[in-house]
Amino acid sequence: MSFSAIPGVEFIDNTNQRTPCVLVLDASGSMAGEPMAQLNAGLEIFAQELKNDAMAAMRVQVLVIAVGGFEDVQILQPWTDAVDFKPPVIQANGMTPLGKGMDLALDEVRNQKAVYDANGISSTRPWVIMISDGCPNDFGWEQAAQRCRQEESDKRVVVFPIGTEGADFAALGQFSNKTPKKLKGLQFRELFIWLSRSMSTVSASVPGERISLPATDSWAEVEI
Numbered sequence: 001m002s003f004s005a006i007p008g009v010e011f012i013d014n015t016n017q018r019t020p021c022v023l024v025l026d027a028s029g030s031m032a033g034e035p036m037a038q039l040n041a042g043l044e045i046f047a048q049e050l051k052n053d054a055m056a057a058m059r060v061q062v063l064v065i066a067v068g069g070f071e072d073v074q075i076l077q078p079w080t081d082a083v084d085f086k087p088p089v090i091q092a093n094g095m096t097p098l099g100k101g102m103d104l105a106l107d108e109v110r111n112q113k114a115v116y117d118a119n120g121i122s123s124t125r126p127w128v129i130m131i132s133d134g135c136p137n138d139f140g141w142e143q144a145a146q147r148c149r150q151e152e153s154d155k156r157v158v159v160f161p162i163g164t165e166g167a168d169f170a171a172l173g174q175f176s177n178k179t180p181k182k183l184k185g186l187q188f189r190e191l192f193i194w195l196s197r198s199m200s201t202v203s204a205s206v207p208g209e210r211i212s213l214p215a216t217d218s219w220a221e222v223e224i
Contacts, residue, residue: 011119011121014058014081015120015121016055016058016059016121017059017121017122017123017124017203017207018059018060018061018116018121018122018123018124019056019059019060019061019123019124019127019199019202019203020060020061020063020079020109020112020113020123020124020126020127021060021061021062021063021126021127021129021195021199022062022063022064022065022105022108022109022126022127022128022129023043023062023063023064023065023129023131024065024067024098024101024102024105024128024129024130024131025039025064025065025066025067025090025131026067026068026096026098026131026132026133026134027066027067027068027069027090027091027092027093027094028067028068028092028093028094028095028096028133028134029068029092029093029094029095030092030096030133030134030166031068031092031133032092032093033092034186035092035133035164035186036090036091036092038186038188038189039090039131039188040087040089040090041188041189042188042189042191042192043064043087043088043090043192044087045189045192045193045196046087046192046193046195046196047082047085047086047087049192049193049196049197050062050082050083050085050196050199050200051082051083051085053196053200053203055200055203055204056082056196056199056200056203056204057081057082057083058081058082058083059081059082059203059204060081060082060199060200060203061079061080061081061082061112062077062079062080062082062085063075063077063078063079063080063105063108063112064076064077064087064088065101065104065105065108066088066090067096067097067098067100067101067132068092068093068094068095068096068097069091069092069093069094072094072095072097072100072138073097073100073101073104075104075108076088076090079108079112082199095137095138096132096134096135096136096137096138097136097137097138097141098130098132098135098136098138098141098144098172098175099136099138099140099141099142099143099144099145100138100141100144101130102128102130102144102145102147102148102159102175103144103147105128105130106128106147106148106151106157109126109128109156109157110156112126113126122207123207124202124203124205124207125155125156125157125158125207126156126157126158127157127158127159127160127198127199127202128148128157128158128159128160129160129162129195130159130160130161130162130172130175131162131163131164131183131191132161132162132163132164132167132172133163133164133165133166133167134166134167134168135167135168135171135172136171141171142174144175145171145174145175146174148175148176149174149175149176149177152176152177152178153177159175159176159177159178160176160178160181161173161175161176161178161180161181162180162181162182162183162191163180163181163182163183164182164183164186165182165183165185167180167182169182
């Protein structure tokens with residue numbers, strides 16, 4: 001077994017509480033071209049902004065899931081502390097199995113919470129950011145959406161569905177108890193700056209504390 005594969009090894013030198021953040025990103029063929037270029041640029045900014053905050057760099061953990069391509073759903077970046085996060089370059093191809101992607105996100109969140117608990121690491125409520133320009137087209141996605149809503153109701157996760165122009169907002173909205181947000185144009189840069197600042201705020205808080213998020217549209221307050 002390699003040193004990096006030893007369970008809990010990442011907590012030996014960093015016993016800070018963790019703020020888990022999962023990015024479920026639409027990598028279907030319709031995202032090809034400028035939308036994917038802007039999304040990838042946004043990921044670069046997200047990584048750099050987190051690293052610029054000393055506390056967030058050590059507390060925020062990121063997982064990146066791509067929905068699309070030949071493998072349909074793929075973990076492009078396993079759980080990693082923000083200080084070590086190197087954003088993947090996503091390629092657009094294939095369909096949009098968002099249900100499968102969100103099921104995987106919830107499984108990963110549950111498993112990672114067990115890892116935290118086993119290593120005595122406290123954590124804030126996980127965030128799952130889902131970004132799509134379309135509509136889920138995998139069989140049974142409605143069940144995955146129901147699971148997301150239930151996990152939110154049980155205060156195990158916070159889900160943020162975000163759609164670009166042309167997305168099916170009625171479908172995306174089924175993945176959360178909150179109204180999905182519409183991205184202005186291709187302003188992924190602004191979105192990921194907001195997300196990095198939100199993660200910084202959450203990571204500096206105490207689990208269960210109510211916080212005020214940076215202003216953007218109607219996002220104002222979330223209980224973590």
